[in-house]
Amino acid sequence: MTDRYQQFSTTGVGKALVKRLGLPNPTPLRRHRPGEPPLPGPALLGAAPGGRLLEQVGAVLKAAGAEVLTDPPPGGPAYGALVFDATGITSPEGLRALYDFFHPVIRSVAGSGRVVVLGTPPESAGEPGAAIAQRALEGFVRSVGKELKRGATAQLVYVADGHEDKAESTLRFLLSAKSAYVDAQVIRIGGHGGDAPDPQDWAAPLAGRVALVTGASRGIGAAIAEVLARDGAKVVLLDIPAQGADLVRVANEVGGLALQLDITAADAPHALVEFLTQRHGGVDIVVHNAGITRDKTLAKMTDSAWESVVQVNLACQLRVNDALLESGALRSGGRVIGVSSIAGIAGNVGQTNYAVSKAGVIGMVDAYAPRYAEKGITINAVAPGFIETRMTAAVPLVIREAGRRMNSMSQGGLPVDVAETVAWFAAPASGAVSGNVVRVCGQSLLGA
Amino acid sequence: MTDRYQQFSTTGVGKALVKRLGLPNPTPLRRHRPGEPPLPGPALLGAAPGGRLLEQVGAVLKAAGAEVLTDPPPGGPAYGALVFDATGITSPEGLRALYDFFHPVIRSVAGSGRVVVLGTPPESAGEPGAAIAQRALEGFVRSVGKELKRGATAQLVYVADGHEDKAESTLRFLLSAKSAYVDAQVIRIGGHGGDAPDPQDWAAPLAGRVALVTGASRGIGAAIAEVLARDGAKVVLLDIPAQGADLVRVANEVGGLALQLDITAADAPHALVEFLTQRHGGVDIVVHNAGITRDKTLAKMTDSAWESVVQVNLACQLRVNDALLESGALRSGGRVIGVSSIAGIAGNVGQTNYAVSKAGVIGMVDAYAPRYAEKGITINAVAPGFIETRMTAAVPLVIREAGRRMNSMSQGGLPVDVAETVAWFAAPASGAVSGNVVRVCGQSLLGA
Numbered sequence: 001m002t003d004r005y006q007q008f009s010t011t012g013v014g015k016a017l018v019k020r021l022g023l024p025n026p027t028p029l030r031r032h033r034p035g036e037p038p039l040p041g042p043a044l045l046g047a048a049p050g051g052r053l054l055e056q057v058g059a060v061l062k063a064a065g066a067e068v069l070t071d072p073p074p075g076g077p078a079y080g081a082l083v084f085d086a087t088g089i090t091s092p093e094g095l096r097a098l099y100d101f102f103h104p105v106i107r108s109v110a111g112s113g114r115v116v117v118l119g120t121p122p123e124s125a126g127e128p129g130a131a132i133a134q135r136a137l138e139g140f141v142r143s144v145g146k147e148l149k150r151g152a153t154a155q156l157v158y159v160a161d162g163h164e165d166k167a168e169s170t171l172r173f174l175l176s177a178k179s180a181y182v183d184a185q186v187i188r189i190g191g192h193g194g195d196a197p198d199p200q201d202w203a204a205p206l207a208g209r210v211a212l213v214t215g216a217s218r219g220i221g222a223a224i225a226e227v228l229a230r231d232g233a234k235v236v237l238l239d240i241p242a243q244g245a246d247l248v249r250v251a252n253e254v255g256g257l258a259l260q261l262d263i264t265a266a267d268a269p270h271a272l273v274e275f276l277t278q279r280h281g282g283v284d285i286v287v288h289n290a291g292i293t294r295d296k297t298l299a300k301m302t303d304s305a306w307e308s309v310v311q312v313n314l315a316c317q318l319r320v321n322d323a324l325l326e327s328g329a330l331r332s333g334g335r336v337i338g339v340s341s342i343a344g345i346a347g348n349v350g351q352t353n354y355a356v357s358k359a360g361v362i363g364m365v366d367a368y369a370p371r372y373a374e375k376g377i378t379i380n381a382v383a384p385g386f387i388e389t390r391m392t393a394a395v396p397l398v399i400r401e402a403g404r405r406m407n408s409m410s411q412g413g414l415p416v417d418v419a420e421t422v423a424w425f426a427a428p429a430s431g432a433v434s435g436n437v438v439r440v441c442g443q444s445l446l447g448a
Numbered sequence: 449m450t451d452r453y454q455q456f457s458t459t460g461v462g463k464a465l466v467k468r469l470g471l472p473n474p475t476p477l478r479r480h481r482p483g484e485p486p487l488p489g490p491a492l493l494g495a496a497p498g499g500r501l502l503e504q505v506g507a508v509l510k511a512a513g514a515e516v517l518t519d520p521p522p523g524g525p526a527y528g529a530l531v532f533d534a535t536g537i538t539s540p541e542g543l544r545a546l547y548d549f550f551h552p553v554i555r556s557v558a559g560s561g562r563v564v565v566l567g568t569p570p571e572s573a574g575e576p577g578a579a580i581a582q583r584a585l586e587g588f589v590r591s592v593g594k595e596l597k598r599g600a601t602a603q604l605v606y607v608a609d610g611h612e613d614k615a616e617s618t619l620r621f622l623l624s625a626k627s628a629y630v631d632a633q634v635i636r637i638g639g640h641g642g643d644a645p646d647p648q649d650w651a652a653p654l655a656g657r658v659a660l661v662t663g664a665s666r667g668i669g670a671a672i673a674e675v676l677a678r679d680g681a682k683v684v685l686l687d688i689p690a691q692g693a694d695l696v697r698v699a700n701e702v703g704g705l706a707l708q709l710d711i712t713a714a715d716a717p718h719a720l721v722e723f724l725t726q727r728h729g730g731v732d733i734v735v736h737n738a739g740i741t742r743d744k745t746l747a748k749m750t751d752s753a754w755e756s757v758v759q760v761n762l763a764c765q766l767r768v769n770d771a772l773l774e775s776g777a778l779r780s781g782g783r784v785i786g787v788s789s790i791a792g793i794a795g796n797v798g799q800t801n802y803a804v805s806k807a808g809v810i811g812m813v814d815a816y817a818p819r820y821a822e823k824g825i826t827i828n829a830v831a832p833g834f835i836e837t838r839m840t841a842a843v844p845l846v847i848r849e850a851g852r853r854m855n856s857m858s859q860g861g862l863p864v865d866v867a868e869t870v871a872w873f874a875a876p877a878s879g880a881v882s883g884n885v886v887r888v889c890g891q892s893l894l895g896a
Contacts, residue, residue: 091763092758092762092763092766092805092808093758093763095758095804095808096751096754096755096758098804099746099749099751099754099800099801100751102746103746103747103749103751106746106747107747122811122814122815123814128766128812128815128816128819129766131811131814131815132762132766132808132811132812132815133808133811134811135807135808135810135811135814135815136762136804136805136807136808136811137804137807138807138896139791139792139795139800139802139803139804139805139806139807139808140795140800140803140804140807141795142793142794142795142803142807142896143746143791143795143796143797143798143799143800143803143804144746144795144800145795146795146796146797147745147746147797147798147800184795184896297595298547298550298551298554298591298592298595299551299554299555301547301551303544303547303548303551306544306547307544310540310541310543310544311540314540314580314584315539315540315541318540318576318577318580343587343591344587345590345895346590346893346895347587347588347589347590347591347592347593347594347632348591348594349591349594349595350591350595351591352547352587352588352591352592352595353547354587355587355588355590355591356543356546356584356585356587356588356591357540357584357587358587359583359584359585359586359587359588359590360540360543360580360581360583360584360587362583363570363579363580363581363582363583363584364576364580366570366571366579366583367570367576367579367580367583368576371576445794445893445894445895446893446894446895447793447794447893447894447895447896448586448590448632448895448896
């Protein structure tokens with residue numbers, strides 16, 4: 001689970017070689033530590049004329065503890081963030097405002113700094129010229145993400161009309177070190193929006209919430225349990241009995257309850273409902289993290305490899321969702337979070353079964369988001385790219401190195417990067433965030 | 449414009465080296481020649497129980513001149529196509545039918561063979577289980593696209609309920625050598641559907657139609673003009689006066705009219721309407737192919753580089769669309785076709801301006817498709833990947849080779865590959881195909 005190349009590249013000899021040979025240069029990413037400022041420098045805030053978000057965004061930045069500038073000072077500091085409200089742009093010609101704001105200052109973004117562009121969802125932007133300009137923002141952000149160096153990221157956040165006051169949890173996440181490995185993503189707020197109450201304490205946004213995390217005995221699942229517990233949730237950690245020892249260890253570390261259960265068993269959904277109801281009176285956050293791989297090309301794949309992957313990674317999740325909802329165990333204000341994958345988006349050799357299941361998770365988000373909205377429940381998914389785990393450590397060297405370096409960060413992410421993204425979805429304050437699939441991939445080149 | 453590596457790899461020494469060293473192995477792609485059979489072998493046709501497309505698809509295949517099998521014969525021939533109707537799949541468990549059909553025969557796909565999976569658009573598939581299973585098909589097709597060798601491709605075609613009889617032009621395109629460089633695409637039929645009259649002659653599907661092609665003096669634009677003329681259209685070729693000599697030459701070659709006009713000029717839309725109305729009484733097909741690049745990173749980009757790219761590649765197209773529609777010059781049954789780019793989808797270093805304009809073209813398709821539907825007009829776009837042109841020949845060697853090889857075909861496409869895709873959109877029989885952005889990229893790894 002160590003990236004020896006990255007370690008080497010920060011040594012004296014390593015630095016020289018990286019520069020001389022034009023090798024990938026993976027800057028150590030700034031990650032969240034309680035008590036540290038959210039940004040590595042002041043935030044510069046701007047807007048195209050007619051924007052509707054500037055005031056709220058400025059207030060959020062200040063509330064989060066950031067220094068906010070509205071004019072570039074002479075000399076130009078290293079900016080912790082460049083934030084631009086593009087909602088006022090209503091034509092292709094108007095996109096010039098993007099250039100005017102970013103061109104003079106883009107060079108001054110600090111390491112692990114943040115670029116955030118805010119827009120109106122094209123599908124609700126009204127006249128074609130406005131819809132087209134808003135859609136065009138995506139090309140800008142994805143290019144800027146590739147141009148930024150030293151761990152800086154760029155994101156596009158579409159805020160639906162009338163949801164200006166519901167972007168705080170999202171902006172706090174993106175404008176912090178918690179989103180270290182999230183890059184060049186397009187996030188929609190308000191499409192299936194519900195209530196988004198502010199927490200009493202932004203350092204414990206999940207206080208009083210009960211969370212279920214499947215596949216929690218190690219890797220990404222363990223990191224999710226840990227971060228949700230850090231944020232104040234009571235966590236139920238689920239894994240198969242064969243993982244029992246690891247599961248209990250992690251559960252003890254995070255002060256949660258271990259539940260050994262084969263989630264694909266016919267009576268598992270019922271048993272789960274019973275457990276959650278008896279122990280905690282229900283559940284607020286469900287993270288479908290359990291997943292397996294059984295890789296073979298389609299010609300060589302066995303039927304059991306197909307069946308087991310589809311069962312664990314997709315089919316049983318629908319049964320659990322339905323049981324939790326029908327029994328009332330999943331409470332109003334609930335948060336369901338799936339784990340998709342880059343392979344579910346782009347496909348992969350040897351993973352027809354896995355890619356089917358992970359594309360299905362995206363389908364799950366699409367299908368349930370409008371239905372859940374009526375009940376004040378959100379559903380979203382993370383799609384990890386190359387994350388440093390025991391699973392990826394077992395990948396052959398050349399393929400592993402390709403996966404690690406073929407992204408804007410030139411490095412793999414950590415399980416905590418996925419976990420922080422899950423925690424953002426899980427927050428009560430993220431009630432207007434539903435129907436999103438957000439990649440945690442450092443802007444991997446791999447797409448679809 | 450030659451791919452010397454590909455030429456070398458087909459020599460005796462080249463073949464041996466490619467095999468020994470595991471180098472990319474770019475098979476020469478089968479491309480359309482009039483009179484040749486559409487497929488390189490028989491088509492095997494199957495369906496999940498409850499499907500609604502099998503009959504129509506079988507009829508289309510036969511009408512197109514293909515031999516159609518419904519059971520794999522012993523020994524298994526080299527299949528020209530594997531076609532599977534997955535519309536009957538209504539749950540994740542039901543996806544097993546995909547495995548059952550493809551697993552025994554996927555090895556037997558011929559070089560430049562075709563895999564086509566047909567589904568129901570997830571957004572209109574009804575119950576969550578069905579919607580999720582239909583969405584999952586995408587992971588399958590994208591993985592199969594990567595597993596297939598020797599120029600074979602895989603596609604997913606979503607046919608909306610009630611549009612079963614409007615898929616012929618699309619199936620004929622995908623199940624032919626015309627779609628040589630189109631791989632792992634998701635195509636929707638019927639979302640903004642209009643009339644889709646069959647042509648009198650499938651060899652001249654554009655007979656009697658008038659087509660405008662901008663940027664037609666060379667490269668992709670010239671190829672588009674040529675293919676549209678081959679398919680029976682009267683073509684008006686437009687380019688800037690500085691390209692006049694080349695433009696006239698291409699116009700003469702295709703028997704079309706040359707129009708020298710700077711499309712960004714204020715009075716250009718009016719002049720264009722006048723020309724089309726006087727010469728041909730209007731226009732049926734508009735291909736917005738004219739495009740420029742002015743690459744620099746955002747920090748070094750000039751404002752004129754930003755402005756000119758956004759003007760030529762996006763803004764002036766909206767003015768032309770509006771002028772053609774308001775004047776009535778664009779007739780009912782019209783076809784508008786934009787040219788986006790992989791850079792507009794994934795972003796690119798040094799192309800914030802270009803990526804903005806090309807993402808805007810996708811926005812143009814999204815915004816106009818529902819509006820045009822009322823008038824019986826369709827709008828779609830192609831998004832070329834690495835295409836062998838004078839523009840890409842000027843790219844530095846290492847970057848050029850990366851672009852050429854980083855796709856499922858291990859080679860660049862040809863201008864004719866983009867042109868054939870445009871001609872499919874342009875056909876009267878494609879009346880139910882609107883709102884699509886189809887990549888012509890050989891399943892480039894680059895995505896978003």
